[in-house]
Amino acid sequence: MDPTPYIAGVGIGIISWFAFLLSDRPLGCSTAYARTSGMIEAAIRGDAARERPYYRKFAPQIDWEWMLVLGVVIGAFVTAVVTGEFALIWVPSRFAAAFGPDIPFRLVVAIIGGVLMGIGSRWAGGCTSGHGISGTLQLAISSWVAVIIFFVSGIVCAFLIYGVGP
Amino acid sequence: MTDALQRLRQNAPQQLLLGLLMGIAFGACLQIGGVTRYDVILGQLLLTDFTVVKVMLSAVAVGMVGIHLMRGAGLAELHIKPGSVGATVVGGIIFGAGFAVLGYCPGTVAGAVGSGALDALVGGVSGIILGAGIFAVLYPRLEASVLHRGEFPTMSIPQLLNLNPWMVVVPVVILIAAVLVGLEYAGL
Numbered sequence: 001m002d003p004t005p006y007i008a009g010v011g012i013g014i015i016s017w018f019a020f021l022l023s024d025r026p027l028g029c030s031t032a033y034a035r036t037s038g039m040i041e042a043a044i045r046g047d048a049a050r051e052r053p054y055y056r057k058f059a060p061q062i063d064w065e066w067m068l069v070l071g072v073v074i075g076a077f078v079t080a081v082v083t084g085e086f087a088l089i090w091v092p093s094r095f096a097a098a099f100g101p102d103i104p105f106r107l108v109v110a111i112i113g114g115v116l117m118g119i120g121s122r123w124a125g126g127c128t129s130g131h132g133i134s135g136t137l138q139l140a141i142s143s144w145v146a147v148i149i150f151f152v153s154g155i156v157c158a159f160l161i162y163g164v165g166p
Numbered sequence: 167m168t169d170a171l172q173r174l175r176q177n178a179p180q181q182l183l184l185g186l187l188m189g190i191a192f193g194a195c196l197q198i199g200g201v202t203r204y205d206v207i208l209g210q211l212l213l214t215d216f217t218v219v220k221v222m223l224s225a226v227a228v229g230m231v232g233i234h235l236m237r238g239a240g241l242a243e244l245h246i247k248p249g250s251v252g253a254t255v256v257g258g259i260i261f262g263a264g265f266a267v268l269g270y271c272p273g274t275v276a277g278a279v280g281s282g283a284l285d286a287l288v289g290g291v292s293g294i295i296l297g298a299g300i301f302a303v304l305y306p307r308l309e310a311s312v313l314h315r316g317e318f319p320t321m322s323i324p325q326l327l328n329l330n331p332w333m334v335v336v337p338v339v340i341l342i343a344a345v346l347v348g349l350e351y352a353g354l
Contacts, residue, residue: 001350004198004199004200005199005200005201005217005220005221005224006220006221006224006346007198007199008195008196008198008199008200008201008221008224008225009195009199009220009221009224009225009227009228010224010225010228011191011194011195011198011225012192012195012199012221012225012228012229013224013225013226013227013230013232014229015188015191015192015195016225016229016232016233017229017232017233017236017242018184018188019188020233020236020242020243021171021236021241021242022171022174022175022184023175023181023184023185023188024175024242024243024245025245026245027188027192029271029272029273029276030272030294030298032272033272033291033294033295033297033298034298034299034301036295036298037295037296037298037299037302038299038302040295040299041299041302052302052303052305053305053306053309054301054302054305054306055302063182063185064181064182064184064185065185066185067182067183067185067186067189068185068186068188068189068192069189069272069273069276070186070189070276071185071186071187071188071189071190071191071192071193072189072190072192072193072196072273072276072277072280073193073276073277073279073280074186074189074190074193074280075189075190075191075192075193075194075195075196075197075277075280076193076194076197076202076276076277076279076280076281077193077280077281078190078194079193079194079197079198079280080197080202080280080282083197083198085197085281086282087281088282089282089283089284089285090284090285091285092203092204092205092208092269092283092285093205094205094208094209095204095208095269106285106289107285107288107289108289109267109268109289110267110268110269110286110288110289110293111289111290111292111293111296112267112268112293113263113264113265113266113269113289113290113293114264114268114275114290114291114292114294114295114296114297115264115293115294115296115297115300116260116261116263116264116267116268116297117261117264117265117268117271117272117290117293117294117297118293118294118295118296118297118298118299118300118301119257119260119264119297119298119300119301119304120257120258120259120260120262120263120264120297121257121261121264121271121272121294121297121298122257122297122298122301122302123257123260123261123301123308123313124249124253124254124256124257124258124260124261125247125248125249125253125254125257127261127271127272127273128222128265128271128273128274129271129272129273130247131247132222133222133225133226133229134229135246135247136226136230137225137226137229137233138230138233138244138245138246138322139230139322139324139331139334139338140244140246140247140249140321140322140323141249141318141320141321141322141323141326142246142247142248142249142250142254142318142320143247143249144323145249145254145255145258145318146249146254146257146258146261149255149259149261149262150258150262150265151211151262152262153258153259153260153261153262153263153265153266154211154262154263154265154266155212155213155262155266157211157262157263157265157266157267158208158211158212158266159211159212160266161266161267162208162212
């Protein structure tokens, strides 16, 4: 048995206590991307972008959750360096084994996947963190539905993409 | 104690710092758990590697007990998200497709960037930002059409069933523990 997934899970559970206690909010990540898209649109189009109904709901500014996502990058970086796992890679090995090592192809696929994820996470009102962990641990109805759909759809799509049995 | 908590929760600069610190810890956990790797996430979706399920279920079990204890002591409040068939189910299907195509989610993609995955940085992060922007453009039309179709009650399962929360928390934690023991027993 490999204990590392459980060490990570217990750690994330404890971090969620601190998020509720000290910040009165659940851990979540996807809103930060919507705020960033608003900040980019505001930088290009000016304040007209801020008038979009969605950005009036989620103001294009740096907030707690935006800092959380920035922190995830830093925390994963430091940990990866300390454990010797840091490595610059363009094409993950499992992807390369199935579809070849072509970098532009992987990037196009990743952008398409990212766009779907950006649309889907905002459409569903949360992601694997906001619904999948923070929502389910509160026993929220919407979040249990969301996490089940996330995985059912993800599993079906992964099998379609890879076209193989387990 | 509660006064100090209220002041801390309303102190914007301190909240930004807390968000950063909790994010650093969160990122460290994601990296330790191995879920910042495309191969691990696709392994989960192809049902050959159950690391993602192990991380999520243990986080949910530990978090659930703590949040309900703090709630009982008046130190935490629930933040239940609204949902509907049109929002949660339709959005969830799109999310799942993105999950399988990208191989990261909005949290783990940030961790993957930290661990050196350039596909996560160049493709993943920019794609998610672009997708969120597309959603913001579509939002008024979606809001008027699909997002409120078949709304769920904005409540927790114990609230819906009108039960003491522990009547649900305890069985769910036992169920999670049983699933995790079963996964290890099956060698998954």
